[in-house]
Amino acid sequence: MSYFADIPNIPYEGPDSTNPLAFKHYRADERIGSMTMQDHLRFSLAYWHTMNGRMSDPFGVGTAIRPWDSITDPMDQAKARMEALFEILQKLGVRYFCFHDRDIAPEGDTLAQTNRNLDEIVEFTKNLMDGTPIRLLWGTACLFTHPRFVHGAATSCNADVFAYAAAQVKKAIEVTHYLGGTNYVFWGGREGYETLLNTDMGLELDNLGRFLTMAVDHAREIGFTGQFLIEPKPMEPTKHQYDSDVAACHAFLQKYRLTDYFKMNLEQNHAVLAGHTFSHELRYARVNGMLGSMDVNQGDYLLGWDTDQMPTDIHEATLAMYEVLNNGGIAPGGMNFDAHLRRGSFEPSDIFMGHIAGMDAYARGLKSAWALKESGELESFIKERYASYEGGIGKQIVDGAVGFKELEKYALEHSQITNTSGRQEMLEGIVNRYL
Numbered sequence: 540m541s542y543f544a545d546i547p548n549i550p551y552e553g554p555d556s557t558n559p560l561a562f563k564h565y566r567a568d569e570r571i572g573s574m575t576m577q578d579h580l581r582f583s584l585a586y587w588h589t590m591n592g593r594m595s596d597p598f599g600v601g602t603a604i605r606p607w608d609s610i611t612d613p614m615d616q617a618k619a620r621m622e623a624l625f626e627i628l629q630k631l632g633v634r635y636f637c638f639h640d641r642d643i644a645p646e647g648d649t650l651a652q653t654n655r656n657l658d659e660i661v662e663f664t665k666n667l668m669d670g671t672p673i674r675l676l677w678g679t680a681c682l683f684t685h686p687r688f689v690h691g692a693a694t695s696c697n698a699d700v701f702a703y704a705a706a707q708v709k710k711a712i713e714v715t716h717y718l719g720g721t722n723y724v725f726w727g728g729r730e731g732y733e734t735l736l737n738t739d740m741g742l743e744l745d746n747l748g749r750f751l752t753m754a755v756d757h758a759r760e761i762g763f764t765g766q767f768l769i770e771p772k773p774m775e776p777t778k779h780q781y782d783s784d785v786a787a788c789h790a791f792l793q794k795y796r797l798t799d800y801f802k803m804n805l806e807q808n809h810a811v812l813a814g815h816t817f818s819h820e821l822r823y824a825r826v827n828g829m830l831g832s833m834d835v836n837q838g839d840y841l842l843g844w845d846t847d848q849m850p851t852d853i854h855e856a857t858l859a860m861y862e863v864l865n866n867g868g869i870a871p872g873g874m875n876f877d878a879h880l881r882r883g884s885f886e887p888s889d890i891f892m893g894h895i896a897g898m899d900a901y902a903r904g905l906k907s908a909w910a911l912k913e914s915g916e917l918e919s920f921i922k923e924r925y926a927s928y929e930g931g932i933g934k935q936i937v938d939g940a941v942g943f944k945e946l947e948k949y950a951l952e953h954s955q956i957t958n959t960s961g962r963q964e965m966l967e968g969i970v971n972r973y974l
């Protein structure tokens with residue numbers, strides 16, 4: 540059964556190709572250093588966007604035309620969509636996928652029925668995976684769509700909702716484990732608040748800490764050794780999300796003693812909404828040993844919401860890959876296309892063209908970042924810039940050998956200070972040479 544009969548396996552044709560259904564830069568087995576592109580770029584498809592997205596907006600209905608639209612039985616449609624996902628993955632040569640529990644199987648009238656629906660689709664998925672190189676990058680639970688989560692899930696004012704969310708995450712971790720998932724993601728969909736006038740912030744934060752601790756305990760109990768990831772986002776759907784950026788999440792995880800169990804899943808568009816660049820978030824996570832995985836998409840700098848566009852900006856992809864290379868890679872995380880097509884790109888072939896554009900941008904980013912890193916141009920500039928900490932008083936500061944009294948004495952003797960240029964424009968020009 541083929542859902543996209545007119546789409547071939549996507550070939551690599553090189554930078555001069557004008558074929559929209561061919562890669563210009565992504566060549567899975569091309570070696571960059573000691574690793575293939577495929578191993579550097581652990582691409583993943585996001586089930587919710589690619590398979591479920593109807594491409595509606597607040598002013599109009601969905602425009603997406605999908606080969607499974609005519610199947611009316613929800614379970615039959617769920618199976619067709621999963622089969623279609625595997626066809627897309629195979630044709631693009633993408634080895635990973637991610638889903639929320641409710642993306643892949645419909646809710647039933649009771650939680651028990653919902654779990655049975657999920658089990659049936661999970662079994663179906665496992666059979667599709669068998670004998671293919673396709674793997675689950677991460678699973679997660681949708682704790683934000685259903686009206687029961689109107690006031691949050693782990694941070695709801697209603698303890699019954701906390702319990703329901705716990706049951707749902709328990710199941711989602713078990714399913715992720717069963718499918719061999721290498722990570723499990725927590726994005727705090729409605730874990731935040733609209734107004735402080737009705738909110739017990741202290742209790743909500745403690746409850747979120749309790750919830751994540753219970754998740755860690757359950758994972759240990761069932762032998763799930765995948766990496767837990769927390770995905771920061773500052774707003775949308777709630778006005779204030781608790782997991783607003785890497786720094787906030789890091790502080791939260793430290794407070795609740797969870798840093799040993801969690802890393803970050805970083806999304807470009809979320810960084811932009813937080814008033815950061817993607818590189819800032821990646822760097823902040825990296826230097827704190829918290830860089831786990833990436834949702835590669837891109838936000839519109841003129842719009843204040845999560846537009847989740849395909850990442851096609853080569854400059855940004857280069858700087859992102861520079862962080863990944865300096866992190867020693869992203870495994871067991873990956874690069875998940877948490878991105879959807881624009882409402883006007885509604886044909887099935889746009890799914891392929893969109894992902895090709897994203898994969899090519901990241902392949903170019905990888906090549907540029909590799910060359911930039913190999914050259915050592917930025918690193919040697921930075922080393923030189925901080926050279927004052929390698930000897931003399933700087934080294935004493937770093938070694939913890941001096942305090943304010945000694946520094947005051949030093950400063951009184953050395954109060955004529957000379958600084959050197961930061962050379963920002965020169966450095967931006969260096970990066971551009973590698974694009």
Ligand code: XLS
Pocket residue numbers: 639679724726770772806834845877
């Ligand atoms: C929403 C988030 C979401 C997570 C998974 O903005 O990006 O899609 O990646 O729950």
Ligand code: NI
Pocket residue numbers: 726770806834877
């Ligand atoms: Ni995301």
Ligand code: NI
Pocket residue numbers: 806808809845847877
């Ligand atoms: Ni997002």
